Amino acid sequence: MGQLVDVAMNFIERCERHSTLQALVQDLSATLKLFGFNYFMMTRLPALGEDAEPYIIAHTWPNEWLVRYREGKYFWHDPVSAFSLTRSRAFTWGEARIGSRRTRIAGKIASEASSLGLADGIGFPMGDASSVQAVVSLAADRPVDLDTLSRHMLHLVCLNAEMRAVEIYDKASKVFAALTDREREMLRWIANGKASEDVADILKVSRRTVEVHLQHARQKLNAATTTHAVARALISRQIKL
Amino acid sequence: MGQLVDVAMNFIERCERHSTLQALVQDLSATLKLFGFNYFMMTRLPALGEDAEPYIIAHTWPNEWLVRYREGKYFWHDPVSAFSLTRSRAFTWGEARIGSRRTRIAGKIASEASSLGLADGIGFPMGDASSVQAVVSLAADRPVDLDTLSRHMLHLVCLNAEMRAVEIYDKASKVFAALTDREREMLRWIANGKASEDVADILKVSRRTVEVHLQHARQKLNAATTTHAVARALISRQIKL
DNA sequence: GTGTCAATTGTGGAATTCCACAATAGGAAG
DNA sequence: CTTCCTATTGTGGAATTCCACAATTGACAC
Numbered sequence: 001m002g003q004l005v006d007v008a009m010n011f012i013e014r015c016e017r018h019s020t021l022q023a024l025v026q027d028l029s030a031t032l033k034l035f036g037f038n039y040f041m042m043t044r045l046p047a048l049g050e051d052a053e054p055y056i057i058a059h060t061w062p063n064e065w066l067v068r069y070r071e072g073k074y075f076w077h078d079p080v081s082a083f084s085l086t087r088s089r090a091f092t093w094g095e096a097r098i099g100s101r102r103t104r105i106a107g108k109i110a111s112e113a114s115s116l117g118l119a120d121g122i123g124f125p126m127g128d129a130s131s132v133q134a135v136v137s138l139a140a141d142r143p144v145d146l147d148t149l150s151r152h153m154l155h156l157v158c159l160n161a162e163m164r165a166v167e168i169y170d171k172a173s174k175v176f177a178a179l180t181d182r183e184r185e186m187l188r189w190i191a192n193g194k195a196s197e198d199v200a201d202i203l204k205v206s207r208r209t210v211e212v213h214l215q216h217a218r219q220k221l222n223a224a225t226t227t228h229a230v231a232r233a234l235i236s237r238q239i240k241l
Numbered sequence: 242m243g244q245l246v247d248v249a250m251n252f253i254e255r256c257e258r259h260s261t262l263q264a265l266v267q268d269l270s271a272t273l274k275l276f277g278f279n280y281f282m283m284t285r286l287p288a289l290g291e292d293a294e295p296y297i298i299a300h301t302w303p304n305e306w307l308v309r310y311r312e313g314k315y316f317w318h319d320p321v322s323a324f325s326l327t328r329s330r331a332f333t334w335g336e337a338r339i340g341s342r343r344t345r346i347a348g349k350i351a352s353e354a355s356s357l358g359l360a361d362g363i364g365f366p367m368g369d370a371s372s373v374q375a376v377v378s379l380a381a382d383r384p385v386d387l388d389t390l391s392r393h394m395l396h397l398v399c400l401n402a403e404m405r406a407v408e409i410y411d412k413a414s415k416v417f418a419a420l421t422d423r424e425r426e427m428l429r430w431i432a433n434g435k436a437s438e439d440v441a442d443i444l445k446v447s448r449r450t451v452e453v454h455l456q457h458a459r460q461k462l463n464a465a466t467t468t469h470a471v472a473r474a475l476i477s478r479q480i481k482l
Numbered sequence: 483g484t485g486t487c488a489a490t491t492g493t494g495g496a497a498t499t500c501c502a503c504a505a506t507a508g509g510a511a512g
Numbered sequence: 513c514t515t516c517c518t519a520t521t522g523t524g525g526a527a528t529t530c531c532a533c534a535a536t537t538g539a540c541a542c
Contacts, residue, residue: 005246009389046481088404127368149250156393159400163329180518191472193465195498209520211499216518218500224434225528226499227468231432234475235482237326240287241472421488436528450490452529457488459530466498467529483542490537498529506520512513 007034008153012160021058021168028161029060035146035154037138038117042162044134045085046075057134057165065116077105084123084135090155092144093121113139120144122151124158136162177220179238186213188239191230248275249394253401262409266299269402276387276395278379279358283403285375286326287316298375298406306357318346325364325376331396333385334362354380361385363392365399377403418461420479427454429480432471 011031018024032040039062044055052075059066068074075081083096097110113119118139127133136158146154179187189199196214200207214226221236223229233239252272259265273281280303285296293316300307309315316322324337338351354360359380368374377399387395420428430440437455441448455467462477464470474480 002243002246005243005390009393012393013389088407127374133368148254149246152250152253152397155400156397159396166329182519190466190468193469195466197498205519206521208522211501212520213518215500225431225436227431227471228434230468230472231475231482234472237286241476423489438528446489447491449492452531453490454488456530486539486541488537488539490535492534494532496529496531498527500527501525502523504522507518508520509518510516512515 004035004150004153007031008157011157015160015164018164019168021165024161024165024168025058025060028058028157031157032138032154035138035150035157037121037140037154039139040158041137041139042134042158042165043137052081057162057169061118061139062116065113065118068112072109074109078109079106080121080123080137081135084125084137087123088125088127090122090124090151093123094143096123117141122146122154124155126159126162134162134166177222179217179220179233183213183217183220184233184239186210187217187226187230187233190214190226191234191239191241245276245391245394248272249398252398256401256405259405260409262299262406265402265406265409266301269299269398270301272398273379273395276379276391276398278362278381280380282378282380283375283399283406284378293322298403298410302359302380303357306354306359309353313350315350319350320347321362321364321378322376325366325378328364329366329368331363331365331392334364335384337364358382363387363395365396367400367403375403375407418463420458420461420474424454424458424461425474425480427451428458428467428471428474431455431467432475432480432482 008031011027014027015024018027028040032038039060041059041061042057043052043059044057046052046055051070051073053066053070061069069078080093080096083091087096097106119141120143121137121139122144123135123137125135138154138158185203186199189202190196194202196210197207199210203210214229217233218224218226218229221229221232223232230239234241249272252268255268256265259268269281273279280301282300282302283298284293284300285298287293287296292311292314294307294311310319321334321337324332328337338347360382361384362378362380363385364376364378366376379395379399426444427440430443431437435443437451438448440451444451455470458474459465459467459470462470462473464473471480475482
């Protein structure tokens with residue numbers, strides 16, 4: 001019981017010291033086995049309908065399973081992955097499957113997974129309740145039945161592993177030039193559906209002024225269009241809706 | 242030592258059962274005091290330069306401090322809050338202050354906070370490493386010196402509290418109509434700076450087809466302009482950049 | 483088999499944005 | 513005090529988007 005707390009704490013401390021994804025994966029994999037999980041998948045979420053594979057950060061899933069997942073575009077048919085997109089709390093695969101109506105394809109996916117040693121699992125969405133960014137999914141060869149403490153320790157393990165993994169994986173994060181207050185102000189109105197002229201009226205300046213600010217914003221964000229600039233400003237958190 | 246684990250687990254279990262923000266805040270506040278923290282602040286992050294106050298989800302900060310924070314627009318001068326925007330891991334205020342150059346205003350904020358009983362604290366960014374969504378900040382009247390276990394238990398407490406708080410607070414989350422594959426495809430190209438004509442070429446359809454899809458997207462997302470639609474599609478996670 | 487919905491294409495004109503070139507004024511920093 | 517940056521406004525024309533009105537094809541569901 002208390003042992004798992006130590007296992008988790010020790011893993012988290014080691015986490016910081018791993019400087020390669022490989023080492024981290026190995027350590028995480030070993031740690032998770034102590035909790036009864038043989039495989040894990042750590043991935044960001046693709047936009048709807050998109051191919052999920054490029055978003056994978058790290059995993060130890062059997063290659064065979066990964067191939068099938070890709071070929072069959074399982075991501076968009078698997079109720080478990082669908083669950084990941086909406087849930088902000090931890091959930092077991094069992095829960096996810098019960099919560100969704102049974103379709104042919106869902107049943108097929110579940111039985112195929114089971115035959116490859118991924119019978120049940122638990123998913124930890126990363127991010128807050130308003131927007132899930134990534135998911136760490138753990139697979140076991142039998143139904144998941146964790147006590148509360150183990151579950152939360154696992155959550156902590158996955159949380160820290162993901163943080164570290166993204167740090168390692170994603171060192172080259174997109175950095176855009178900083179906009180001025182005025183530029184952000186203009187962009188924000190545009191992002192909210194106003195035309196340049198509207199913004200001009202709202203801010204009591206000429207339409208031209210608005211357009212020049214937008215032009216500067218486009219240049220700074222290296223954007224081809226104002227829409228492009230808005231998208232980039234949004235993801236770089238320089239504006240909000 | 243092991244007691245704090247129980248305290249944390251018990252709190253997390255109670256969390257689910259709280260149905261009002263008030264009850265949650267009270268419980269959280271009491272729980273945090275057992276860890277030596279007298280006040281907390283749970284907030285989402287404003288866009289650069291924006292007023293931070295509307296983004297507060299819940300807090301127990303002294304009113305006097307909150308007023309000063311607002312009046313002086315401290316959020317944008319306080320190295321601690323600046324830290325929240327970039328860090329994805331837990332950090333103490335002390336760490337944040339050391340990591341940034343000392344300015345007059347920063348020193349003033351720190352000493353004012355200290356005189357009101359917020360001498361040091363710890364911040365837990367919520368969200369993954371690539372995008373911080375919210376922060377839970379805990380304040381203590383003396384320098385923070387937590388052992389690893391306590392720190393991680395606190396992290397778990399804050400994580401679950403925030404989840405629940407957002408669930409309660411944000412029941413009326415913006416829901417937009419689902420776009421079709423094609424609509425998303427078009428929007429994605431537009432979000433990436435392409436003109437309708439470019440998209441038409443890329444997808445081997447007529448410019449008009451692209452525009453009709455965009456029109457439908459605008460209608461579904463209730464957006465006045467395509468830019469508006471892109472912004473909404475982005476925040477509702479229907480497209481990615 | 484009928485109905486609903488997605489995807490596709492078209493026309494023509496109004497509305498809007500984008501761009502190259504220029505210039506003035508004020509504030510902050512060195 | 514000089515320099516850099518930001519905010520502001522202007523012109524005119526090219527490029528692009530937006531809109532109202534219409535219609536065909538194919539897929540999936542009841």
